[in-house]
Amino acid sequence: MRFDTVTIKDIxxxxxxxxxxxxxxxxxSYEISAETKKLVLEYxxxxxYRPNPIALSLKERRSRSIGVVVSEIANNFFSEAxxxxxxxxxxxxxxxxxxxxxxSEEREKVNxxxxxxxxxxxxxxxxxxxxxxxxxxxxxxxxxxxIVFFDRITDExxxxxxxxxxxLGAMHxxxxxxxQGFKKIAHITNSPYLSITKERLRGYTDAxxxxxxxxxxxxxxxxxxxxxxxxxxxDAMAELFKGKTKPDAIFTASDRITTLCFGVIKxxxxxxxxxxxxxxxxxxxxxxxxxxxxxxxxxxxxxxxELLIQMIESKRPVLEFxxxxxxxxxxxxxxxxxxx
Amino acid sequence: MRFDTVTIKDIxxxxxxxxxxxxxxxxxSYEISAETKKLVLEYxxxxxYRPNPIALSLKERRSRSIGVVVSEIANNFFSEAxxxxxxxxxxxxxxxxxxxxxxSEEREKVNxxxxxxxxxxxxxxxxxxxxxxxxxxxxxxxxxxxIVFFDRITDExxxxxxxxxxxLGAMHxxxxxxxQGFKKIAHITNSPYLSITKERLRGYTDAxxxxxxxxxxxxxxxxxxxxxxxxxxxDAMAELFKGKTKPDAIFTASDRITTLCFGVIKxxxxxxxxxxxxxxxxxxxxxxxxxxxxxxxxxxxxxxxELLIQMIESKRPVLEFxxxxxxxxxxxxxxxxxxx
DNA sequence: TTGTAGGCGTTATCAA
DNA sequence: TTGATAACGCCTACAA
Numbered sequence: 001m002r003f004d005t006v007t008i009k010d011i012x013x014x015x016x017x018x019x020x021x022x023x024x025x026x027x028x029s030y031e032i033s034a035e036t037k038k039l040v041l042e043y044x045x046x047x048x049y050r051p052n053p054i055a056l057s058l059k060e061r062r063s064r065s066i067g068v069v070v071s072e073i074a075n076n077f078f079s080e081a082x083x084x085x086x087x088x089x090x091x092x093x094x095x096x097x098x099x100x101x102x103x104s105e106e107r108e109k110v111n112x113x114x115x116x117x118x119x120x121x122x123x124x125x126x127x128x129x130x131x132x133x134x135x136x137x138x139x140x141x142x143x144x145x146x147i148v149f150f151d152r153i154t155d156e157x158x159x160x161x162x163x164x165x166x167x168l169g170a171m172h173x174x175x176x177x178x179x180q181g182f183k184k185i186a187h188i189t190n191s192p193y194l195s196i197t198k199e200r201l202r203g204y205t206d207a208x209x210x211x212x213x214x215x216x217x218x219x220x221x222x223x224x225x226x227x228x229x230x231x232x233x234x235d236a237m238a239e240l241f242k243g244k245t246k247p248d249a250i251f252t253a254s255d256r257i258t259t260l261c262f263g264v265i266k267x268x269x270x271x272x273x274x275x276x277x278x279x280x281x282x283x284x285x286x287x288x289x290x291x292x293x294x295x296x297x298x299x300x301x302x303x304x305x306e307l308l309i310q311m312i313e314s315k316r317p318v319l320e321f322x323x324x325x326x327x328x329x330x331x332x333x334x335x336x337x338x339x340x
Numbered sequence: 341m342r343f344d345t346v347t348i349k350d351i352x353x354x355x356x357x358x359x360x361x362x363x364x365x366x367x368x369s370y371e372i373s374a375e376t377k378k379l380v381l382e383y384x385x386x387x388x389y390r391p392n393p394i395a396l397s398l399k400e401r402r403s404r405s406i407g408v409v410v411s412e413i414a415n416n417f418f419s420e421a422x423x424x425x426x427x428x429x430x431x432x433x434x435x436x437x438x439x440x441x442x443x444s445e446e447r448e449k450v451n452x453x454x455x456x457x458x459x460x461x462x463x464x465x466x467x468x469x470x471x472x473x474x475x476x477x478x479x480x481x482x483x484x485x486x487i488v489f490f491d492r493i494t495d496e497x498x499x500x501x502x503x504x505x506x507x508l509g510a511m512h513x514x515x516x517x518x519x520q521g522f523k524k525i526a527h528i529t530n531s532p533y534l535s536i537t538k539e540r541l542r543g544y545t546d547a548x549x550x551x552x553x554x555x556x557x558x559x560x561x562x563x564x565x566x567x568x569x570x571x572x573x574x575d576a577m578a579e580l581f582k583g584k585t586k587p588d589a590i591f592t593a594s595d596r597i598t599t600l601c602f603g604v605i606k607x608x609x610x611x612x613x614x615x616x617x618x619x620x621x622x623x624x625x626x627x628x629x630x631x632x633x634x635x636x637x638x639x640x641x642x643x644x645x646e647l648l649i650q651m652i653e654s655k656r657p658v659l660e661f662x663x664x665x666x667x668x669x670x671x672x673x674x675x676x677x678x679x680x
Numbered sequence: 681t682t683g684t685a686g687g688c689g690t691t692a693t694c695a696a
Numbered sequence: 697t698t699g700a701t702a703a704c705g706c707c708t709a710c711a712a
Contacts, residue, residue, distance in 0.1 A: 005689095007688095007689055008689065008690065008691095009689075017698080017699085018700070019689090019690080019691090019699090019700095020691080020698075020699060020700075023689095023691060024691090027691085031697065032697065032698080033698090036697080036698085051689080052398075052457065052688090052689050053457050053458055054394060054398045054403075054459055054689080055398055055691095055704090056689080056690065056691090057394045058395055058398050058690080058704050059689080059704050060704085061704075063394075072419075073413045073422065073438075074416065074420065079412075079413050079419070080414065083440075086440070095454060096439075097437055097438075098413075098437075098438045117393050118393055119394055259621065259622050259625065263622075263624060263625055266624075266625060280622070281599065282603075282622060285599065285602055285626045286626060286627065287628075287629075345705095347705055357682080358683045358684075359683090359705090359706080359707090360682075360683065360684080360685095361681085361682055361683075363707060367707085371681065371682090372681065372682080373681060392704090392706075394704090395704075395705035395706045395707090396705080396706065396707085398689070398705080399687080399688050399707060400688085400707085401688075
């Protein structure tokens with residue numbers, strides 16, 4: 001604070017004690033007389049004393065805060081996940097500091113380093129769609145910064161990870177389209193670097209294989225910026241409908257990609273099957289109502305936070321790590337049903 | 341950081357200088373030999389020295405960060421506003437720390453105090469729908485914490501404020517419904533404490549008056565928790581359709597209230613005119629496509645941040661304050677058009 | 681040009 | 697039971 005604040009010194013001066021006595025009284029140390037303690041506590045209360053967390057951070061090298069890095073908060077999955085994170089963190093006495101990478105590797109790095117240098121006690125991160133190089137994260141982790149990955153995870157760092165069952169989610173979505181009678185199912189997805197992209201793609205291809213539908217590379221479109229720019233969506237869709245094999249259904253892989261593609265389809269007046277991975281609360285209101293694969297975002301946030309706090313508060317270094325995989329939910333509405 | 345970090349001391353030891361020399365070299369002071377400076381800078385670079393921002397905060401009583409308090413990030417208006425805030429803040433070298441009040445006065449207070457004690461250099465706040473008592477904010481402000489209000493502002497504190505033109509936005513929306521031939525226009529809005537609620541209500545009533553449509557109190561419904569709980573929406577709608585005067589159109593006043601009401605209308609299979617204050621990106625996809633009053637959220641965030649940084653960096657106390665009011669945009673789609 | 685000392689707010693250690 | 701001192705990392709007034 002740039003402005004005047006009450007410090008332990010002020011109390012000491014007012015009450016004619018040393019700062020150490022005040023400190024002990026405030027933190028309830030037992031090596032102090034009940035009388036002094038009462039005096040100090042009452043006075044502190046009266047003048048509304050609050051310990052300076054910055055001084056504490058400097059001294060203790062911890063801040064009772066957790067850093068979060070996500071690609072975008074304007075995304076239903078992430079905002080729900082953040083609510084899950086907060087719900088646990090606040091109960092455990094931690095503050096949550098949120099930053100956005102906007103799908104930029106550079107921005108992500110800056111954010112992580114900011115968190116680290118500000119003494120967050122641990123980090124929750126969902127990687128950006130650009131991210132390839134994790135060496136700086138690995139270094140921080142090896143230096144002792146507890147990190148838990150959620151949603152967009154990585155094999156390169158051995159720690160706790162929490163994610164949705166992207167494989168099964170994608171498989172069920174694809175199978176649902178197959179059962180409806182769709183045969184040329186396109187998949188519009190995120191950057192190929194991302195774990196979630198690979199898992200969802202595998203769910204998709206395995207579903208095709210299981211039902212003897214030939215895989216067609218040209219029906220897969222990657223949006224490397226995760227739908228951050230509308231052009232990549234429009235290009236993907238244009239290529240798709242210009243291609244030799246026109247799709248009769250589309251399965252999209254993320255919040256942003258889903259709504260953008262749905263809009264393009266609508267503009268093109270295409271009547272095709274549609275399912276998207278999204279946590280939007282308004283799919284029901286769409287025309288046609290949107291079939292979605294919904295992730296347990298809140299729970300993912302909660303679980304990741306529990307694991308992180310466990311790591312932070314563990315006395316010995318944690319050596320056994322879990323990868324928790326939470327089930328998705330297929331919510332079937334009209335958009336994925338075959339007409340006629 | 342709980343883990344080892346390079347400090348000025350380490351450099352001093354390695355290079356056989358005092359810490360002050362190192363400090364001066366690093367901050368480019370002129371009272372130092374070019375040679376020493378070069379030596380220090382090169383070594384610092386080599387071992388990847390980063391100043392500890394916590395130590396700096398403690399010393400300088402500032403942190404080059406801005407605290408933001410909004411009710412919910414899972415809200416298109418706020419997530420866009422935050423992007424606006426970040427865009428300016430990062431350019432000026434400030435970090436942005438986001439917290440959510442979840443429309444709770446208590447939570448808001450905790451967040452503000454956390455920001456203040458963590459030495460944010462200034463605060464951007466949009467009040468929660470519960471907030472009545474602003475004395476603690478006033479105290480902080482008077483102690484010297486720069487505060488700029490945006491969106492949900494207050495008369496009780498004399499500082500910069502940035503908001504949308506809620507009055508005209510509401511007036512134009514209502515007039516549009518009137519022009520369409522609707523006569524019994526309901527208004528479902530937020531808590532009556534909020535500035536935005538009052539302004540929008542005034543726009544609504546003035547529009548009615550201008551066109552000689554009698555005002556009917558029973559067509560106004562307040563959602564005190566801002567649509568945080570679906571029940572308050574359902575109750576409001578139930579009362580509305582149970583009342584003597586059934587509405588033929590609805591004008592809703594916030595993101596959450598809009599989508600929830602739209603859903604209820606759909607369930608009730610009511611065909612009535614509908615306009616909502618919302619920044620959703622998917623109104624076009626709704627059935628029927630949603631007419632919206634869109635706020636310049638990004639610009640509101642930017643403007644508020646510019647004003648805040650101006651206050652923070654001003655040498656003399658700022659005494660002249662502005663209230664900037666930015667225009668909304670009425671985007672007309674089918675939902676507000678009279679059929680038949 | 682460089683070094684010493686003190687301070688930002690707090691706590692731990694040791695001495696009284 | 698209480699107080700003095702040093703330390704966390706950095707900066708700066710003052711001394712050399």
